[in-house]
Amino acid sequence: MKQLKSQIIKGLEQDLRFDGRKPLDWRKIDVEYGISKNAEGSARVKFGDTEVLAGIKLSIGEPYPDTPDEGALMVEADLSPMSSPEFEAGPPDIKAIELARVVDRGIREAKTIDMKKMCIEKGEKCWLVSIDVVTINDAGNLLDASALAALAALKDTKMPKLEKDVVQYGELTKESLPLNKEPIAVTVLKIGKFFVVDPLVDEENSFDAKLTVTTTDKEICAMQKGGDGTLSIDDIEKMVDIGMEKAKEIRKHLAKKGAK
Amino acid sequence: MAYPKRLDGRKFNETREIEARAGIIKRADGSAMFRIGKTVAYAAVYGPRNLYPKFLQNPREGIIRVNYAMMPFSSKGERVRPGPSRRSKEISMVTEKALLPVLSLEEFPNAVVDVFIQLPQTDAGTRCAGICAASIALADAGIPMKDLVAAVSVGRVDEQVLVDLNYDEEAFDGKVADTPMAVVQRTGELSLLQMDGEIEKDQLIRALKLGQETLKKIFEIQKKALKEKYHMENGGEE
Numbered sequence: 001m002k003q004l005k006s007q008i009i010k011g012l013e014q015d016l017r018f019d020g021r022k023p024l025d026w027r028k029i030d031v032e033y034g035i036s037k038n039a040e041g042s043a044r045v046k047f048g049d050t051e052v053l054a055g056i057k058l059s060i061g062e063p064y065p066d067t068p069d070e071g072a073l074m075v076e077a078d079l080s081p082m083s084s085p086e087f088e089a090g091p092p093d094i095k096a097i098e099l100a101r102v103v104d105r106g107i108r109e110a111k112t113i114d115m116k117k118m119c120i121e122k123g124e125k126c127w128l129v130s131i132d133v134v135t136i137n138d139a140g141n142l143l144d145a146s147a148l149a150a151l152a153a154l155k156d157t158k159m160p161k162l163e164k165d166v167v168q169y170g171e172l173t174k175e176s177l178p179l180n181k182e183p184i185a186v187t188v189l190k191i192g193k194f195f196v197v198d199p200l201v202d203e204e205n206s207f208d209a210k211l212t213v214t215t216t217d218k219e220i221c222a223m224q225k226g227g228d229g230t231l232s233i234d235d236i237e238k239m240v241d242i243g244m245e246k247a248k249e250i251r252k253h254l255a256k257k258g259a260k
Numbered sequence: 261m262a263y264p265k266r267l268d269g270r271k272f273n274e275t276r277e278i279e280a281r282a283g284i285i286k287r288a289d290g291s292a293m294f295r296i297g298k299t300v301a302y303a304a305v306y307g308p309r310n311l312y313p314k315f316l317q318n319p320r321e322g323i324i325r326v327n328y329a330m331m332p333f334s335s336k337g338e339r340v341r342p343g344p345s346r347r348s349k350e351i352s353m354v355t356e357k358a359l360l361p362v363l364s365l366e367e368f369p370n371a372v373v374d375v376f377i378q379l380p381q382t383d384a385g386t387r388c389a390g391i392c393a394a395s396i397a398l399a400d401a402g403i404p405m406k407d408l409v410a411a412v413s414v415g416r417v418d419e420q421v422l423v424d425l426n427y428d429e430e431a432f433d434g435k436v437a438d439t440p441m442a443v444v445q446r447t448g449e450l451s452l453l454q455m456d457g458e459i460e461k462d463q464l465i466r467a468l469k470l471g472q473e474t475l476k477k478i479f480e481i482q483k484k485a486l487k488e489k490y491h492m493e494n495g496g497e498e
Contacts, residue, residue: 036300036331036333036380037298038298038333038335038336038381038382038383039381051285053331053380055331055332055333055334056333057332057338078332080329081304081306081327081374081376082285082288082291082302082303082304082376083285084287089327130332132331132332132339136302137285138287139287167338169337169338
């Protein structure tokens with residue numbers, strides 16, 4: 001592993017990575033909407049060979065006691081053993097839980113969904129938005145891809161018909177979810193003294209510290225520091241700048257759907 | 261209620277549109293996508309690899325372990341809870357049995373071949389689509405195999421014997437039988453057979469023969485998917 005890391009650093013000294021990218025380049029980003037017809041909304045995101053699916057299911061539930069006039073949101077992630085030899089079948093492990101929670105926080109704190117509009121009857125009935133992310137192939141950076149897939153799936157969602165408070169699955173209205181700001185997660189890795197975005201698996205196995213910066217147009221709405229190493233405030237400032245800058249490129253790939 | 265014409269206009273011996281691709285998941289040792297109508301199955305194969313805990317190991321030969329799962333958003337109705345259910349465990353087990361007769365795992369004592377099947381979108385026939393995808397993925401992974409396996413559902417709706425029932429046909433208000441079957445290519449023998457509903461013996465036999473005929477076409481689709489992958493890897497055009 002040490003050898004791998006010194007190889008990566010040697011490359012970075014030349015401004016190069018194993019797949020020929022520069023440190024702050026994305027791989028080819030591909031966003032596809034409506035990939036599962038039975039979901040109320042769905043999307044596939046590819047970063048190079050990394051592939052993630054996200055789907056939205058809407059149901060009727062009871063609002064949480066602390067937010068009686070709002071709908072509810074739930075994010076779950078399946079780091080499917082299909083997508084990597086390192087993932088095992090079974091209940092979500094800490095890696096899957098962390099991923100889901102970071103995606104959740106971005107969407108929740110950016111107030112992506114206008115939750116007041118998702119309340120049907122105060123304290124009694126509301127819409128429950130379930131976002132499920134399933135990984136298909138892990139070639140690195142599942143987190144950023146998952147956050148993007150979740151957002152794209154929300155943008156793809158149409159409200160199902162409701163009859164006497166019973167959801168008529170399969171009968172979608174033309175109404176979209178009430179969406180506001182769009183959170184984009186960008187994970188910046190620190191390897192030696194270098195910063196890298198959209199990491200490959202080898203890079204994810206050799207970094208010192210990382211910071212996931214989730215931003216809307218102007219503001220930061222969620223962060224998560226990871227890794228065994230530490231970060232200086234100076235590092236953090238640089239990483240936030242990189243996160244906001246690199247998020248702009250992702251926004252271009254989402255814009256297509258916004259026009260519909 | 262009579263069933264003179266199929267709801268989606270197909271002939272009684274006609275499957276829905278089928279699409280198959282091999283090698284779609286790069287991290288896996290072998291993988292495939294198999295779509296029949298609106299039912300989509302992905303399969304990924306890892307192995308042969310070490311099996312733990314050790315007491316699961318078989319010193320005579322390697323074992324196959326199948327994990328079948330519907331994605332939470334894949335179903336027509338409510339969200340499917342993630343994690344194993346009684347249904348998914350049973351399907352995983354019968355899928356293992358369906359694939360086992362063609363595998364040669366004697367060379368891999370104590371090892372496991374893991375097959376993961378995931379469905380992003382479902383419209384009946386999921387275990388059959390999963391078996392078709394898994395069979396391609398096993399071949400793609402280079403697991404020693406004597407043959408291919410393919411599966412399709414047959415059955416009856418009212419007095420009609422037919423192949424590849426979709427969701428609406430399974431839910432038909434009248435006499436329905438749904439019989440998923442898997443067949444080993446060269447012998448034509450069955451490695452999976454389940455049935456639920458109502459069916460007379462002669463209808464069943466006719467249905468199974470119809471399935472056998474149909475699967476000949478599906479074997480060709482599986483082989484085409486594998487050939488296309490290796491053609492592309494050898495620098496051929498897509």
